[in-house]
Amino acid sequence: MRDGCYRLPGSRGSLAWVGPSSPFTGKDIDTAMNHQQHTHEPGTDRPDGRRGRSRLWTVGLAGVAGLALTAVGVAAAPAAGAAGRAATSAETQSGDSHRDNGKSKHDDKSKGDRGEGKKAKGKSDKGKKETPKGTPVPCDADLLIAAITSANATGGGVFDLAKDCTYLLTVDIDGAGLPAIVTPITLNGGKNTTIERAAAVDEFRIFTVNTGGDLTLNHLKVTGGQTDGNGGGVLVNPGGALTTNHSAITRNIVEGDGDGGGIANLGTTRVKHSKVEWNTTSEQGGGIFSTGLLEVVKSHIDNNTAETGGGIYQGGNTVTVKGGSISSNQAANGGGLYLAGGIGRLTGTKVAKNTASGNGGGIRVGEGGQLTLRKVNLSDNSALSGVGGGLYVEGAEVVETIAVVEDSIIKNNTAAELGGGIRNSEVAVLRNTKVIGNQADEGAGIYNSGTLTLFATQVVKNIAVTDGGGILNSGGTVELNTATGTVVIKNRPNNCVDVPGCAG
Secondary structure (H helix, E strand, O other): OOOEEEEOOOOOOOEEEEOOOOOOOOHHHHHHHHOOOOEOOOOEEOOOOOEEOOOHHHHOOOOOHHHHHHHOOOOHHHHHHHOOOOOOOHHHHHHHHHHHHHHHHHHHHHHOOOHHHHHHHHHHHHOOOOOOOOEEEOOOHHHHHHHHHHHHHHOOEEEEEOOOEEEEEOOOEOOEOOOOEOOEEEEEOOOOEEEEEOOOOOOOEOEEEOOOOEEEEEOOEEEOOEEOOOOOOEEEOOOOEEEEEOOEEEOOEEOOOOOOOOEEEOOEEEEEOOEEEOOEEOOEOOOEEEOOEEEEEOOEEEOOEOOEOOOEEEOOOEEEEEOOEEEOOEEOEOOOEEEOOOEEEEEOOEEEOOEEOOOOOOEEEOOOOEEEEEOOEEEOOEEOOOOOOOEEEOOOOOOOOEEEEEOOEEEOOEEOOEOOOEEEOOEEEEEOOEEEOOEEEEOOOEEEOOEEEEEOOEEEOOEEEEEOOOEEEOOOEEEOOHHHOOEEEOOEOOOEEOOOOOOO
16 A cells, blocks of 8 residues: 555545554555545535535635644644655655665675666666656545645645546635645656546636745646636746646636736746647737746647737746747737747747737747747748738837847748748848748848848748848848858849849
């Protein structure tokens, strides 16, 4: 029998902790284990036909975690005792593992290089960081609530959720389906592990991470959140942190004036090897709304919808995207990414098939924003009734807006008006980049009214309906630097308009 929370048979919903210092044994809860189900449905049938609920929060769980847990039969002391194994952070446990490996290696030298030492050395050499093991939480939403509450009260925890299980949340706990995270907590999922808000219940998001909270989600699906505040799936408040590994934040909704259909990040968020998709807001950041530090690594921000920033809205601070995709998102402005000030760095990312009904089909850089694209594929994006099908660099009155594009391709983007590939109103620098096959009414490749500098760049086979197939310069400055290999050729109906050194 593994340590954890279990519901005792005939106890009308009471929970018991089985583990160190527990008065209960595996024998006491065998019957309870036999009755565990893989999906926790809200309520149980009563003889009078009404639906009843056994809820930890009815005894003040959220307000006085330790007392409430004791009152319903979950001993707080065993949870604290388990912290030695389960409540440690992933980094601490990983460090312990490396120290153990080092000890084995030292022992091998004095004992003749045993096979066990070789095996430990091999694992260390590979540098693999395994998911830390934690306390199991059976497939029951109430037990998950109890586990998080206990961890909040005892300084943190690591919990292993059941595979092939949906933890179905039915009750609003201060705007979320689970207690607010205020300590380091790791939730390990597995195959088909889902945390979901039940249909036809009050609207709430799934997670809130408050100051001091550090939530890590491993191999989990978070879905069904719905709120009129920020963060349909997860809200990370200032001083809080979120890390997702191999997880999915999907089909969450923000209504009213809230931002961040999937995630609203006001603190620090790291999305790694994950998916943020099919989330919706009527305001900013369909997939992710961020005013804090945001890092996205080898992840997919796809098929999200917003008024501004369909995939990602970053307002100030820094967003870093490495690999993965920002694709098939929709917004009125900034279909894929809206960088509203702050610093944005995209490396090796595909930004494709995003749509803006207004300006900036793929990416829009607002006043004061500083964007760097390296090895980025910016393709097949559309500004349906505006400018900047691929990239729109806004003009600035106070703080300069800058976009630097290196070793990238800007291809097959379209704009109804100006700048099929790029509409630059401030400062844009292109190095070793191809601008090819874009379309617009004017300035199909690039429409410039700011300062545009090109090095070793090709502007080829772009098509304008009216004028400026390759580059149309309207009162700005263009430096082609042809000596570096820049070429503007094979564009229709002409290559350039008002660009020194470029044949029309």
